[in-house]
Amino acid sequence: MKLNPLENQILKAIQKCEGVSRKALAEMTGLSQATITNITKMLLEHHYVVEGDRVGNGMGRKEVLLYLNPEKFRFLGIDIGGYRIRFALADNLMRITHEREYLVDEFDGEADVIERVLEKIEQFLSESELNPDDLDGIGIGVTGIVDRSMQRILNIPNLNAWGELDIVSRLNRRFDCPVYLDESGRTMALAEKIEGKAKDVEDFINVHVAYGIVAGIFINGQLLRGANNVGGLLGHITADEEAGRCSCGNYGCLENIVTYPMIEDAYKRQGGQLESIAEAYRINDKIAFDVCIASGKAIGIALSNVINLFNPQVIYLGGPVFEHLPIIFEETKRTILLRANRYAAVDMQLEHSSFGDKQGMIGALTLVRNSLIG
Structure with a gap:
């Protein structure tokens, strides 16, 4: 399910606060109380957020705090290197639930490299028993040159068939969720900054x-x-x-x-x-x-x-x-x-x-999680 910009804004605010009332959300975002009420109602119905404790300042009615639901989110991280491609599924707490590795040789000779990648993703999701419609976002880290503004792979050393690939738009058409692409050196550094030392x-x-x-x-x-x-x-x-x-x-x-x-x-x-x-x-x-x-x-x-x-x-x-x-x-x-x-x-x-051999996968997952909910 794709969230609109306002829904994403509220979700990011809830993520940063680790427990926030609807009134506080309205003050933080500048949105009306009615807008906050409607959006949080939708987020609760779709299990993006959960209600927690009631708190008060000793005056008037206590307010219910909202929290991000770590069990709800399912992110797919794709780490594309010169030797192997790795997939990983994780929740909002970066707990990897499933992972799989493929040698890039498995994609050699394919008339359509992206179509082969799409097939592998669907196979991986099936093995993981996850409905593609339940994916909240996909992050891709590439050991190569990326056009970030156009979200295209320009070049991967030693993989000639992977040059000038518009992988993001193809994944967007196949899966109903946002897709983010960046160079793996930056995604790994982002993971170290947000999740690591x-x-x-x-x-x-x-x-x-x-x-x-x-x-x-x-x-x-x-x-x-x-x-x-x-x-x-x-x-x-x-x-x-x-x-x-x-x-x-x-x-x-x-x-x-x-x-x-x-x-x-x-x-x-x-x-x-x-x-x-x-x-x-x-x-x-x-x-x-x-x-x-x-x-x-x-x-x-x-x-x-x-x-x-x-x-x-x-x-x-x-x-x-x-x-x-x-x-x-x-x-x-x-x-x-x-x-x-x-x-x-x-x-x-x-x-x-911080992440040893999983650094590329954690980087791709951090890219999508950070892009969506901060």
Whole structure:
């Protein structure tokens, strides 16, 4: 069910207050008491809100407080990366009830990629026993370039079939709910700000390193987007011109050195014998150790430049590179201490992100929840 702008306004006000009377809602929003009464009646009938305690100031009739109903909302988060696509269903408290992962290879060769995505969504909702009509909103995080004003995917590195996709309007036509799209670096940073460790942090950077590198930057409590909505392309900072050509067409990008596949390739090129660098790292393999040290140094140098530019309070690092190869986190930290300007880095903290492997899904869910009800 789609809510109109006034209904959304009231819902957001109730969400922020965590218990508010109808009279207080009228004062907060400037709407008439009659309008508030009619809208809250509809929200109660459709179980968006619930009534709680009666409160009073000792004079006159007690007022009933209204609360958001966490059991009502069902949000779908879609995390689209260069390797996999993940779906997650959650309620208003960000409790994930169902999730599913697909390899992007499953979409190769399709004449209509979006139609295939729609089929997978319907299959996922069916498995989750959720009627599509009961979806309140869909959030999509994309590891790529997004036209936010037009709500279109412009480019996803390594996925040529996904360029110039108008996925939002197609989902809008199929499902009777709002759909929101943004770049995953920003959705992950938004999740850290709203749901994670950064709730009280005004200036921070969230970095996720997996099969690509994405970053989201908050300055003075505001998400940085840039003039063309592509701010935060940390993975395409030039790190080593000898590193070869990147999927973006440039040479020597950080993403061509320290993503998980590139680290695996470096391990194999240098003579590594085991199936994966994570396995080799666990048994203290020297080649794996040396590759990890070099990777951490490259990330640390790139982040030192970012620290000098933005002077963040905290940098949060997430993704399998830091989770499976913890020495990379430590070497990144050591390099920052050596390379960043000491005045910019003196009080800066380097921390693990809040959501581990689920960061992309939580980001997409936070995007839709925050867009709808704040």
